[in-house]
Amino acid sequence: MESGQADGGVVSVHAFDDQLVAAIGTFRVATLCKDPEMSSPRTMRPLLSAVLLSLAAGCSSNAPEAPPPYKLDGDACGVVPTDTPAAFTASSPVKRSSDLTQGLQGGNCEMDFDGTGGSLKLATFIAIHPTGEAAAKEMFDKFKTSDTAAVDSDTTVSDLKDLGSVAYVRRQYYGSQPWKPTDVSLYKIVVQHGSLVLSCTSSGFAKTPASWPATDQELQAKLKENAKQIMTKLAG
The missing domain is CATH 3.40.1000.70 (PknH-like extracellular domain)
Structure with missing residues (x-):
């Protein structure tokens, strides 16, 4: 797979990987500053899974638009x-x-x-x-x-x-x-x-x-x- 949808545009898989790495890095630094225990593999695994799911959801939404409220004004x-x-x-x-x-x-x-x-x-x-x-x-x-x-x-x-x-x-x-x-x-x-x-x-x-x-x-x-x-x- 070479591309995916995000925010109505096309992004490459490599760009998505870069976004993911940056998000994980930012998340890890923030949690370390607050609580070193948060950086342990036992704690990080479910949290990183949540990050992955969140990013994937933002890039794979292909749900059709809801029909508009149709209305006839006049004849x-x-x-x-x-x-x-x-x-x-x-x-x-x-x-x-x-x-x-x-x-x-x-x-x-x-x-x-x-x-x-x-x-x-x-x-x-x-x-x-x-x-x-x-x-x-x-x-x-x-x-x-x-x-x-x-x-x-x-x-x-x-x-x-x-x-x-x-x-x-x-x-x-x-x-x-x-x-x-x-x-x-x-x-x-x-x-x-x-x-x-x-x-x-x-x-x-x-x-x-x-x-x-x-x-x-x-x-x-x-x-x-x-x-x-x-x-x-x-x-x-």
């Missing part, structure tokens, strides 16, 4: 970014927002983009569970079970990494293979993080392929980034 359309779909379609959105059922915080937003570059419909569902993460995870699992049950020759469900606690994408593609921007396709990204469940569905096609991503993977990456931006806004 759901206010947190949905429009730059990317507007660029794809060369149009401005027509927006419709609605509240969720009583007992859930969040909202729904639908946006329609229709221009010379293409046609795209976005549907965003934001649910923030007042009772916490367990309820959000239960909702996420129900969504995934339902979407997985609909898998067929034109539909796939795949897990996504680096997005919330858990996430997946449902891809529904009608037309020839490989994917082309001019073919109608549907993507649904669902994320659970803490008390939040976020669902972002987009469906549409390109009229001017040059204004759209050239590959299926590039389009998915754009949609995933949109979901991340929504989560950032909800986190305040």
